[in-house]
Amino acid sequence: MVSKSKKFLFGQEHLTAGIALALVRGEITGEIPEESRTKLRASQKMVHVIVEQGHPVYGINTGFGPLCTTSISKEETKILQSNILKSHAVGVGPAIDTEIAKLMLVLKLHSLAKGYSGIAETTMDRILWHLENDVIPMVPSQGSVGASGDLAPLAHLFLPLIGLGKVAHKEEVLDTSTFFKKEGLKALELGPKEGLALINGTQFIAAHAVAVIEKMQACLAQADIIGAMMIEGLQGSIKPFYNELHVLRPFKGNIHVAKRVKRLLKGSEIMEAHIDCERVQDPYSLRCIPQVHGASRNAWLHLKELLETELNAVTDNPVIFEEDLTISGGNFHGQPLAMALDYVCLASSELGNISDRRIYLALEGNSPGVPKLLMEDTGINSGYMILQYTAAALASENKGLCFPASADSIPTSLGQEDHVSMGSISGRKALQVIENVEKILAIELLTAAQAFEFRKPLKSGILLDEIHKEVRKVVAFAEEDRVFAKDIEIGIELIRSKFLISIIEETRKKKNISLETPYSEEFEKY
Structure with missing residues (x-):
């Protein structure tokens, strides 16, 4: 177990179940270290180069799932990322326990901080803010088939980044827009690849x-x-x-x-x-x-x-290794x-x-x-x-x-995702x-x-x-x-x-x- 005085370094240190729970329960704190931030900036730069060059890369300048052959213009790449959060937020059933939702935030921060996803520092800092200030997104318990990652739950988890969805704070559940107005916060504008990076992953399964x-x-x-x-x-x-x-x-x-x-x-x-x-x-x-x-x-x-x-x-x-290797x-x-x-x-x-x-x-x-x-x-x-x-x-x-x-296994995405x-x-x-x-x-x-x-x-x-x-x-x-x-x-x-x-x-x-x-x-x- 990490000592109470120590900060866990997202993207750098080895995460265990015990450390994840300690982060969620406020027994230790976490930060995104400079080494991880350097990787984040480099990865985001690669994504922007891909957008400028126009070479088709899934989810950056193409549609999703069966729409992977549909080209997206440079001007529409940002709209694509907010739309994916909206369209994939289709969860149903009672909300998961807020501790599990917090675990999802912790696990996502650690995975993204490794610098292979093209995510912006500002987005990472906002996710960390939600965790540190105990402003926890409400996530429905049903709707994920467990590949391409936990799409629906993760979409709900990150709707608040763009000012949508609901959050729990101090035993009160509020619309994100209402909460932002009270706190003077603004919604983020997601860059290319960011929406997809947020919802692709196994953090719902892993948090459970x-x-x-x-x-x-x-x-x-x-x-x-x-x-x-x-x-x-x-x-x-x-x-x-x-x-x-x-x-x-x-x-x-x-x-x-x-x-x-x-x-x-x-x-x-x-x-x-x-x-x-x-x-x-x-x-x-x-x-x-x-x-x-x-x-x-x-x-x-x-x-x-x-x-x-x-x-x-x-x-x-996709995983971003180099501008010419995704x-x-x-x-x-x-x-x-x-x-x-x-x-x-x-x-x-x-x-x-x-x-x-x-x-x-x-x-x-x-x-x-x-x-x-x-x-x-x-x-x-x-x-x-x-x-x-x-x-x-x-x-x-x-x-x-x-x-x-x-x-x-029930095939989804018009057969593109034929084993889940x-x-x-x-x-x-x-x-x-x-x-x-x-x-x-x-x-x-x-x-x-x-x-x-x-x-x-x-x-x-x-x-x-x-x-x-x-x-x-x-x-x-x-x-x-x-x-x-x-x-x-x-x-x-x-x-x-x-x-x-x-x-x-x-x-x-x-x-x-x-x-x-x-x-x-x-x-x-x-």
């Missing part, structure tokens, strides 16, 4: 991938913690987490999860109390946590690796991220699927000392029975969302699945904490005991039925705020407990 990467990592880490609590509550075995087993099948994610869970169970009185029991092996939802959580973590690692390549890539078209290629095609996002969508769903199975297991009453439905006095009380219904519904909904969007990625749908869908997983994990946290209670007065390891104590401060032990929806809402907030991770980190520092990779560093380093 950044959000997916952060949320999924939090789910993965907390699923391991909650799974460990459930092992304690149901008297599961620690042996399936021994390193000796996992070096025989050394998948990176599996080894990581096994080490994590084993460390969480270290020093547990609960574990010691049943070390000589006659149970030979646990059900898969406990025993196979390293393999299942690990496989999902491997998928996360794969997306993270691909995303970092994309965050530092030029995804424009390449119309396919760097805007969203397939590399689309397929990985579909993979992560499935991997996230499976994290929720096995969590639901552990919830169900906890209710069966087959573990010594733990009553059926996690409550002593049932009959008049239903206990935790119906919480599992909600988890089952969410798990099933996720399964329905797992069909890979990237498996589909649908990556924008992959990103939105993956995020939806992960948000459902957060809810399932919240329910498992409640049931694991309830099962954990029946092991008292025995204690778990320091880390899990501290988590149980902190959870009990906000959700009480249930001796009889109550409106569990309130408990679930609290649980969801705990998961979304990464509460369990923060408790582990605070306890680790306070008790001087060593971890191979601290949870706080896992997002960037692992």
Whole structure:
């Protein structure tokens, strides 16, 4: 992670998901350095030479898509660029979260600042102004097919540059024209190639991938913690987490999860109390946590690796290398991220699927000392029975969302764009699945904490005991039925705020407990 005192240099430094989020959240600032500005000026000059010479170059002095053979006069090249923003702003559906729209601005700034797009410094400075002043364009969530880039969402993102569209500022949504009038700002006049450079790219897909990467990592880490609590509550075995087993099948994610869970169970009185029991092996939802959580973590690692390549890539078209070397290629095609996002969508769903199975297991009453439905006095009380219904519904909904969007392609642009990625749908869908997983994990946290209670007065390891104590401060032990929806809402907030991770980190520092990779560093380093 970049330190809070440091500025990120657009176009020069290596961008990661963590740095992008820090820029969006105001934890660090960004600037367009002189080296990048020199490249911007040189690239813009090349575009102007192309216009003067009149040699046909796609999107500079030709029409777009199937109109690529239609010549545009020198005088009309500027009109062409504003028209492309207007004509391509055809998004529908609810607006995306403003944080994702801000991420799109960050990612676009970094890509354009590399100096291969012919964009003007004034345009770049205005985009940076929007980011710094938290004046965020409203972007509809639907309408991109993920090639030629995220055309519709990016068109909406940059309509405010020419005084159109809507912006969000200080929890108010305004027409850009109204906002400009209030602030004394004027719309920009785009030069040749600029409109096309703004809307060509994968920033909608990539911004969703950044959000997916952060949320999924939090789910993965907390699923391991909650799974460990459930092992304690149901008297599961620690042996399936021994390193000796996992070096025989050394998948990176599996080894990581096994080490994590084993460390969480270290020093547990609960574990010691049943070390000589006659149970030979646990059900898969406990025993196979390293393999299942690990496989999902491997998928996360794969997306993270691909995303970092994309965050530092030029995804424009055409790409301007020299006055006599412009390449119309396919760097805007969203397939590399689309397929990985579909993979992560499935991997996230499976994290929720096995969590639901552990919830169900906890209710069966087959573990010594733990009553059926996690409550002593049932009959008049239903206990935790119906919480599992909600988890089952969410798990099933996720399964329905797992069909890979990237498996589909509908030709567009009168056949010029005859294979598209649908990556924008992959990103939105993956995020939806992960948000459902957060809810399932919240329910498992409640049931694991309830099962954990029946092991008292025995204690778990320091880390899990501290988590149980902190959870009990906000959700009480249930001796009889109550409106569990309130408990679930609290649980969801705990998961979304990464509460369990923060408790582990605070306890680790306070008790001087060593971890191979601290949870706080896992997002960037692992």
